[in-house]
Amino acid sequence: MDEKNPVNGYNVHTLKDRREMLDAIGLSSIDDLFSQIPSEIRLHRPLNLPPAQSEWELDKRLHALAAQNATTRTHLSLLGGGAYEHYIPAVVPTLTARGEYLTAYTPYQPEMSQGILRVLHDFQIVMGRMLGLPAVNCSVYDGATALAEAAWMACSITNRRHVVVTEALWPEYSQVLNTYMRGRNVTVSVIPTDAMTGSMDLEKLAGSLKDTPAAAVLTQTPNGYGVLEPIEHISKMCHSCGTLSNVSCYPMMLGCLKAPGKQGADIVTCEGQSLGLALNGGGPYLGVMATHEDNIKFLPGRIVGECDDLKMEKALALVKESREQHVARDKATSHICSNQALLAMRILVYLSAVGEHGFQKISRLNASKAHYICERLCELPGVRRTHTGHFFNEFLLDLPCETAPLLVTLQKQGIFGGIDFSRLYPNSDRKLLLAVTETKSKTELDRITDVFRRAIAELGGVIRS
């Protein structure tokens, strides 16, 4: 047994260590350690995996895989749809890569975790200020699960089992919502948008609220067409029916626009990716949730709060754990255990690094660049904005040609020209959703416009009236 010294991977023992340790246990071989596992279910062969790789071979392999991907660095990208290419200050990855943070567990031992608890506590404060509501948890998995968890929260708070949702959610969000609601026996009804403005059809909403008492109306702003929703108005309509106003927002807009929590929303959620998280091919991102103090006991996930230590001095710890799965088990507000703590830290570092004025400026740059290129593109023959409602940095265009070949032509010129809208919503031919962030210079935006012009001409777009 064990004749060869294991050198693969991360082995820490010499053969001599192993033998002496077995002696201390009173066993003669490593196999004896597993004798309680019946032979019939033992794997009597090595796992069928590639042979162990040296660090340099691994390095080559991962670089080769990475080289198979185009990125927002190899192409000029106008892609959005819930994930955005924003600038990330170098301090963000540098500080969050510190081993004290990166390799720690959930701060179950608060005395030796005050640093992490402080970070998470400040994260809760900063996101409370951003979203306009004071009670914030330490994050959930992503923007979509935040929306779904908030919907269930509203059901628990109101004791109703019906929610109303805008049709203009990101499609993944509505799929996740349906998955989460099905098991809880919550019905979901969908409110269409106004074809002209692109925002929620408020008459239809009023009708729906009258028909069936709803726990919440779930609004997304900007919505899936990039159009900003009238949160104050929607919230008032909700409150007159004892319904909560749940808003899922894009936090980058909050440098220009009022926080939904200050406009009457009861639970505000967001996808935090735009605040210092890399695109990462779709994850990990994080969901943020904020609500009124009164609703804390319905929040899912970890909450950091102040408590006293033995010397009666202030300290931080995970609090209000009676909501959570390790205490309440099947009666917990959610099953969430691991959340996205390190990414919450990234957000706090990001917002601290750019600061109040920096953030407001970045937010404005997004809006101003998006409005600039929207105007330029709408000057092209046959191109026009689909909706009249206000937008932040993402907007939907009607095209004079098919969307797919246009995107192929643009891609050949090194441009990801936006999202073919028929990939997100059915019956949306000849529509293109574009997002513009602070990362694009005027020169780049002008070049993109130029390539659009030539591509549309080449494709011989039929010009609409």
Add this chain to the structure above:
Amino acid sequence: MKTQSIFPKSRPGVSGASIIDADFDTGPTDASWFDPADVREDSIGLPEMSEVDVVRHFTNLSRAAHGVDNGPYPLGSCTMKYNPKRNDVLSTLDGFAHAHPRQPEPTLQGLWDMMLELQEFIAEITGMDFVSLQPAAGAHGEFAGLLAIRRHFEQLHHDRNIILIPDSAHGTNPASAAMVGYQCKIIPTTSDGMMDLDAMEHHLDQRVAGLMLTNPSTLGLFDENIQKIAEKIHANGSLLYYDGANLNAIMGITRPGDMGFDVVHINTHKTLSTPHGGGGPGAGPVGVKAFLEKYLPAPVIRRIHGRAAPDDNRPMSAGRVKSFFGHVEVLLRAYCYILTNGADGLRTASENAVLNANYMRARLADLLPPVFAQRCMHECLLSGGSLKVNAFDFVKRLIDFGVHPPTLVGAGCVHFAKEYDAAMLIEPTESESRISLDFIIEQFRRVAREAAVAPYMIETAPHTTDVAKIIKDQNAWIQLLEATKY
């Protein structure tokens, strides 16, 4: 020194970022962009700091934190093994970090190739037929796996709405089951630490959709009745769910699929060395036997016309559980870990994990007698009942000597029955060398010696941390829960 919040350090007018764009530096918001009623008029309340002050703030806070990089972390059931640095570097290459999930599919071939391969690796390690990488964490994997089970019985028109769960299970098990719409029936543990088979059979009827089992269990024991359990569960038409929290103990030795499990989730931070980040992000791949494959969340990655690509066309799927494809950055680390280890390395990891736990169990037996007579797997449950001080105080003193406390009742994600009140769940993991294990053991002994002569030093520990002992009364919370009854 106590930690400080960042907000009082704000000095308006200072900025740590370079945000310059001469072409668009327009100043205030253009009135035509938005509805005037929506335009922000006040400030948000973000701190304003120079870059160096930001760096010092977070660097100093990190000194009041403890990771695997700092020292031993024998936190039972959490598997705090070493997080390789090469994985940090290789998971953040530009080709992945800056890839947008809505890029045209052919421009992400490296992503699909990696994911397909990782699905296959995890399927091989767990003995399952197919794996989805979409779930964001272990609990999320449970959710996706239970959704598949529910969908399976819906298709069969079987009205099964009960899930059996042993009392030693992680709290996430019953919480996930409730989210899927299942009722939970709790199965007790026998005095030898095994799930009570008679009690299981008592509950086993046509309403039972499945049993969720962690094997080895959170008590550190391999359930030797597993074949019998699988047989009875399947004979009843129910399914067997594997909580992979403790898969670290058995890689290359036995596989959940071979034990008879139909669904498996794993926690990449426990099994495949991804860092826990002070509470996430994790990843919770879920594996199933072939007959459940069609119910996995959409999309899955599969080979389509000879190339790996996401497949969204899944009419039987139990639904999507999160946006996009999964925690790519985390999954890349898991992928690197498997490639670095190969079959031998993974087996060695499990061997060392079990060796280390048994070594600590043997060496501490006189001080902390094992709760169960049989040998442990990757973690050992030891009784603190004969200590001169209470176990809660005892472990806090370990902090002063550089060792993270083991898991105790109410201290973590594990739910213990009342009989194990003074018990400690110790999981050294395979990353600790013998020298390190001897160091940990010596710290336990040192605290025990101190308990005999200066118990007040223990009762008031820790003494070297930023704050003194914090007492969170778990019972108070449980009472509150019962009072509020939500």
